[in-house]
Amino acid sequence: MxxxxxxxxxxxxxxxxxxxxxxxxxxxxxxxxxxxxxxxxxxxxxxxxxxxxxxxxxxxxxxxxxxxxxxxxxxxxxxxxxxxxxxxxxxxxxxxxxxxxxxxxxxxxxxxxxxxxxxxxxxxxSAQFEAEIEDEIKTYIDQNALMGTEEHKTRIIRIDLTRDGGGSFVMEPDENDEYHRVIDYL
The missing domain is CATH 3.40.50.1390 (Resolvase, N-terminal catalytic domain)
Structure with a gap:
């Protein structure tokens, strides 16, 4: 069939x-x-x-x-x-x-x-969450740009997950290791 x-x-x-x-x-x-x-x-x-x-x-x-x-x-x-x-x-x-x-x-x-x-x-x-976050970031950037502030520059941090030999997810830091700074800040 x-x-x-x-x-x-x-x-x-x-x-x-x-x-x-x-x-x-x-x-x-x-x-x-x-x-x-x-x-x-x-x-x-x-x-x-x-x-x-x-x-x-x-x-x-x-x-x-x-x-x-x-x-x-x-x-x-x-x-x-x-x-x-x-x-x-x-x-x-x-x-x-x-x-x-x-x-x-x-x-x-x-x-x-x-x-x-x-x-x-x-x-x-997650797809809806990502879409909503994109909207919030865009609104923030637009509002700050209209006010003439420099804070309209948003930095996106990428975190890659890979699987180790046992099938568990492992966080792979990006080259500048920014995610550690975010974790430490939290």
Whole structure:
């Protein structure tokens, strides 16, 4: 039996302006389908220059209206489909009612298990949290810039997590070791 895959790609307004290639993402997902037994990519949907904070996206709407034409929805990453937890929850409810599955190209986990659903839920909540923090930072920067203060320069600290030999996550400091200063400050 063939598993009909719908492939969905979304890039934000900023990512579209930066030239993030939706075509490259789509190609990667098509190749991924070839590695899965009996998967056939039957529909492809691309929302370029749209936010994931709402569902007012033409390709997203088309994909959901054609839900009976596919069995599995493949996304590049979970935060590409939604950056709003309520919208994510609503979509998952519809998928469950229709007997459909959601798969992520970059995040491999079993969404049929309790752990998989927990991880997916955490990723969806994290995507919304990140979107809200971005809004707060932008508001802060804009307000300070309007007031003419120099405090509108915000520094983002990156913390990379990798897995050690035992499968546990280990924090990898960036080159300037700024995260230690933040931890010490807290």
């Amino acid at each position: 063939i598993t009909r895959a719908a492939l969905y790609v979304r890039v934000s307004v900023e990512e579209a302006e930066e030239g993030i290639s939706t075509e490259a993402m789509m190609r990667e997902m098509e190749e991924y389908c070839l590695t899965k037994e009996n998967w056939e990519p039957v529909l492809r949907f691309t929302d370029e220059g749209y936010s994931g904070r709402d569902t007012d996206r033409p390709a997203y709407k088309a994909m959901m209206s054609l839900i009976d034409e596919w069995d599995v929805l493949l996304v590049m990453r979970m935060d590409r489909i939604h950056r709003n937890y309520d919208n994510h929850k609503e979509m998952m409810k519809v998928l469950e009612e229709k007997g459909k599955t959601l798969k992520s190209f970059e995040e491999e986990f079993d969404m049929e298990s309790a752990v998989g659903r927990f991880v997916m839920d955490t990723i969806a909540r």
